Amino acid sequence: MTIHSGRHFLQIPGPTNVPEQVLRAIAAPAIDHRGPEFAALTRRLLEALKPVFGTGGPIVIYPASGTGAWEAALVNTLSPGDRVLCFETGHFATLWREMAQGLGLDAECLPGDWRHGVDPAAVADVLGADRAHTVKAVCVVHNETSTGVTSRVPDIRRAIDEAAHPALLLVDTVSSLGSLDYRHDEWGVDVTVAGSQKGLMLPPGLSFNAVSDKALRASRTARLSASYWDWAPVIAANESGFFPHTPATNLLYGLEEALRMLHAEGLPAVFARHARHARATRAAVRAWGLEVLCADEREYSGSLTAVRTPPGVDADAVRQTVLERFDMSLGAGLGRLAGRVFRIGHLGHFNDLTLAGTLAGVQMGLQLSGVAADPRGLNAALDVLRSA
Ligand SMILES: *Cc1c(COP(=O)(O)O)cnc(C)c1O
Numbered sequence: 001m002t003i004h005s006g007r008h009f010l011q012i013p014g015p016t017n018v019p020e021q022v023l024r025a026i027a028a029p030a031i032d033h034r035g036p037e038f039a040a041l042t043r044r045l046l047e048a049l050k051p052v053f054g055t056g057g058p059i060v061i062y063p064a065s066g067t068g069a070w071e072a073a074l075v076n077t078l079s080p081g082d083r084v085l086c087f088e089t090g091h092f093a094t095l096w097r098e099m100a101q102g103l104g105l106d107a108e109c110l111p112g113d114w115r116h117g118v119d120p121a122a123v124a125d126v127l128g129a130d131r132a133h134t135v136k137a138v139c140v141v142h143n144e145t146s147t148g149v150t151s152r153v154p155d156i157r158r159a160i161d162e163a164a165h166p167a168l169l170l171v172d173t174v175s176s177l178g179s180l181d182y183r184h185d186e187w188g189v190d191v192t193v194a195g196s197q198k199g200l201m202l203p204p205g206l207s208f209n210a211v212s213d214k215a216l217r218a219s220r221t222a223r224l225s226a227s228y229w230d231w232a233p234v235i236a237a238n239e240s241g242f243f244p245h246t247p248a249t250n251l252l253y254g255l256e257e258a259l260r261m262l263h264a265e266g267l268p269a270v271f272a273r274h275a276r277h278a279r280a281t282r283a284a285v286r287a288w289g290l291e292v293l294c295a296d297e298r299e300y301s302g303s304l305t306a307v308r309t310p311p312g313v314d315a316d317a318v319r320q321t322v323l324e325r326f327d328m329s330l331g332a333g334l335g336r337l338a339g340r341v342f343r344i345g346h347l348g349h350f351n352d353l354t355l356a357g358t359l360a361g362v363q364m365g366l367q368l369s370g371v372a373a374d375p376r377g378l379n380a381a382l383d384v385l386r387s388a
Helices: 020-026 036-053 066-077 091-102 120-129 153-162 213-221 231-238 249-265 267-287 315-326 352-368 376-387
Strands: 009-011 059-062 083-087 106-110 135-141 168-172 191-195 207-211 304-308 328-332 341-345
Touching (some): 009 352, 020 249, 036 059, 036 249, 059 066, 066 091, 066 213, 083 120, 091 168, 135 153, 153 168, 168 213, 207 231, 267 376, 315 328, 328 352, 341 352
Parallel strands (some): 135 168, 168 191
Antiparallel strands (some): 191 207
């Protein structure tokens, strides 16, 4: 294996680079998770998380990856055989639907081309036709990490409301929370699913459910078996600052520091930074003569960009060249996109020169892989960075 000097460029769309401050915060002794110091930490965390989710309601923290919080959202609110509406926006939406099916739900999937987000008109059609209100939940991945497409959650909410349909709205924000504008309460989301290792700049291992009053009411009659994921004991224990299980103490230290950083920069500035880096990335991709996978400019992701390689060029070979020569990891094409796209993560702990270095590595990697990427691509990105 080649020995590389300097810092590895981890430009996959999660796990993302963990800031030094967060790593230092994590490197502290464990404390008694039933003691007063811990209770105070929990209270501070639950307060500091609220504006990130855009909610005044309960937020449940799990020592689990994002997949665990997917399961929690489903098992707390639904009963065996319930009909749920899913959308084939990409790999993660597909996995979530398969999980729902596996849990004994009747998970219906509206097909998609992996280049678009959830179509609000399709939501309106299905729910409008469902006069008997058999659909109990609508599952949406806000930012589809496999495609770099961001669904328009407020428009989906409007479609549900216009159909006057009571289905719950469950939204996966694993790769958008803390990077893209998101408003759990204002957008009428019932359960928001999130994870620690993407926009929140932490290592993997924490995940979250933000819960609306309506979802909380649904949880009282839901009959899927929730057990470890059950919101009720967590919310009850959180009242006094504790958890019914052993919480991931050191990751919570890191979370406090990550939240401090997000609030110091200011969430609107954080969102604007991500949007600007995404714009600069798209400028480079186009000037290289390549295509962004996302086909609708209203749905461009601020946290990652999936790039299509030209026919005959294996995207995984490009990634391998970039890794070997420049010590940078790019995201692979997932599922049916394997070998056809690579993904540039530009989320989390990230600045203009991180992006410039990232795009320089991609440009050289493309050229070394036989793609006639126009070298003005990098300059096109720098123009965006300089002007803003
Ligand atoms: C990463 C990701 C997940 C899965 O989370 P894990 O932490 O890997 O379990 C789910 N949904 C989206 C949108 C993701 O990006």
